[in-house]
Amino acid sequence: MTEKETELRVSKIENGTVIDHVTAGEALRVLVILGIDGSEGQPVSVGMNVPSDRLGRKDVVKVEGMELSQEEVDVLSLLAPDATINIIRNYEVIEKSRVDRPESVVGVLTCPNTNCITNAGEPVETYFTVTDGGVQCRYCETIIREDITDHIEP
Amino acid sequence: MRHEHVISAKQFTRADIEAVLDRAADFAANQQDVADAHEGALLATAFFEPSTRTKMSFEAAIKRLGGDVIDMGPVEFSSVSKGETLADTLRVIEGYADAIVLRHPMEGSATMATEYVDVPLLNAGDGAGQHPTQTLLDLFTIREEVGLDDLTIGIMGDLKYGRTVHSLAQALTNFDTAQHFISPESLRLPRSVRYDLHEQGAKVREHEDFEAILSELDVLYVTRIQRERFPDEDEYKAVSGQYQLDKEMILEHNEDLTVLHPLPRVDEVAPGIDSLPGAKYFEQAHNGVPVRMALLDMLL
Numbered sequence: 001m002t003e004k005e006t007e008l009r010v011s012k013i014e015n016g017t018v019i020d021h022v023t024a025g026e027a028l029r030v031l032v033i034l035g036i037d038g039s040e041g042q043p044v045s046v047g048m049n050v051p052s053d054r055l056g057r058k059d060v061v062k063v064e065g066m067e068l069s070q071e072e073v074d075v076l077s078l079l080a081p082d083a084t085i086n087i088i089r090n091y092e093v094i095e096k097s098r099v100d101r102p103e104s105v106v107g108v109l110t111c112p113n114t115n116c117i118t119n120a121g122e123p124v125e126t127y128f129t130v131t132d133g134g135v136q137c138r139y140c141e142t143i144i145r146e147d148i149t150d151h152i153e154p
Numbered sequence: 155m156r157h158e159h160v161i162s163a164k165q166f167t168r169a170d171i172e173a174v175l176d177r178a179a180d181f182a183a184n185q186q187d188v189a190d191a192h193e194g195a196l197l198a199t200a201f202f203e204p205s206t207r208t209k210m211s212f213e214a215a216i217k218r219l220g221g222d223v224i225d226m227g228p229v230e231f232s233s234v235s236k237g238e239t240l241a242d243t244l245r246v247i248e249g250y251a252d253a254i255v256l257r258h259p260m261e262g263s264a265t266m267a268t269e270y271v272d273v274p275l276l277n278a279g280d281g282a283g284q285h286p287t288q289t290l291l292d293l294f295t296i297r298e299e300v301g302l303d304d305l306t307i308g309i310m311g312d313l314k315y316g317r318t319v320h321s322l323a324q325a326l327t328n329f330d331t332a333q334h335f336i337s338p339e340s341l342r343l344p345r346s347v348r349y350d351l352h353e354q355g356a357k358v359r360e361h362e363d364f365e366a367i368l369s370e371l372d373v374l375y376v377t378r379i380q381r382e383r384f385p386d387e388d389e390y391k392a393v394s395g396q397y398q399l400d401k402e403m404i405l406e407h408n409e410d411l412t413v414l415h416p417l418p419r420v421d422e423v424a425p426g427i428d429s430l431p432g433a434k435y436f437e438q439a440h441n442g443v444p445v446r447m448a449l450l451d452m453l454l
Binding site for chain 1: 269280
């Protein structure tokens with residue numbers, strides 16, 4: 001099965017975002033990051049473990065009627081560092097970009113350390129520095145390596 | 155020193171540390187000669203957790219420099235008990251003093267505080283995070299006793315929650331030091347400190363048993379294993395009993411060992427050790443005054 005055949009399985013979207021080259025198996029977590037659970041009614045297509053020349057296998061997420069914010073792209077980059085983001089308008093790709101690993105993610109993750117000052121009702125936003133293979137809280141220095149998306153602020 | 159605030163031992167370079175320790179050595183030799191160096195300076199102490207040594211030595215330090223201290227008082231009598239945030243409390247205190255010493259039970263509180271105050275802020279302990287001014291007096295004591303290079307140090311006890319341990323381990327990476335960490339499995343160094351030591355290329359080994367390595371050490375830094383870290387009393391007793399140092403062990407394995415402890419101790423350093431020449435924990439506590447004098451002198 002070629003990548004081209006895979007593309008044919010999912011209909012094109014008119015306006016929205018195609019997140020391609022997502023790390024295989026991570027598509028559902030990408031949906032979590034984007035806060036998409038289908039309840040808002042927009043068409044969402046997910047391809048998982050699709051053959052890819054570049055990655056071997058990849059996931060693909062297509063979301064009608066949604067463009068990503070920079071904060072969402074920053075967190076996405078932690079989960080899917082090879083992802084490409086295609087902005088679609090009127091069935092055409094009008095912008096294609098790779099995600100860049102950010103130096104920090106601000107106000108997106110909750111610190112898992114319950115004794116961190118960011119969990120104390122103080123006027124402070126969470127701030128995580130991106131390190132090799134994880135993120136580190138600027139305040140209490142807790143490192144998160146696994147399941148980063150479990151810590152996305154609700 | 156170029157820093158405005160003293161928050162974490164990670165901020166210290168070797169030159170920073172040596173500058174503070176050199177200044178502290180001057181003050182230790184001539185504490186009486188500097189009585190008007192900072193006349194009129196006011197230091198605010200805001201302690202949200204109990205403290206004896208840290209608080210009193212900061213008070214002694216500012217007074218010996220000719221300044222004075224204003225204290226927030228116990229938390230239950232402060233505006234914090236009315237629900238005021240730490241950020242607001244500190245913004246108010248900032249208007250009353252030339253520098254603030256903060257101790258707070260939550261990790262990262264001092265880092266957050268620096269976002270709200272402009273006067274120098276000194277972290278006197280943030281939860282299980284950092285205690286950098288303790289580290290400077292620890293380093294001062296080690297330098298006085300055995301020197302900071304070619305040092306082999308054992309750090310024993312509650313490495314997971316011990317803020318003095320985290321700060322000391324990180325500061326020692328500025329020197330040619332081999333660090334042995336001795337603790338039960340459940341109280342090993344946290345991942346963040348391990349990561350920093352690895353990044354700094356520190357020479358690190360970990361042990362669960364300490365007697366076997368006593369003979370290799372120049373200094374053993376002992377910390378208290380805290381009862382509240384264990385789910386039940388039996389488990390606490392089983393673990394803490396394995397990390398008790400006594401005089402006979404030192405005489406058998408390493409008579410030259412320097413023993414340090416940030417205090418208070420419970421039973422991890424037996425009183426019999428007090429009479430040995432290497433027992434330096436009370437000098438260590440006393441060194442808090444000249445070291446904090448040096449820090450305040452450089453920040454004010």
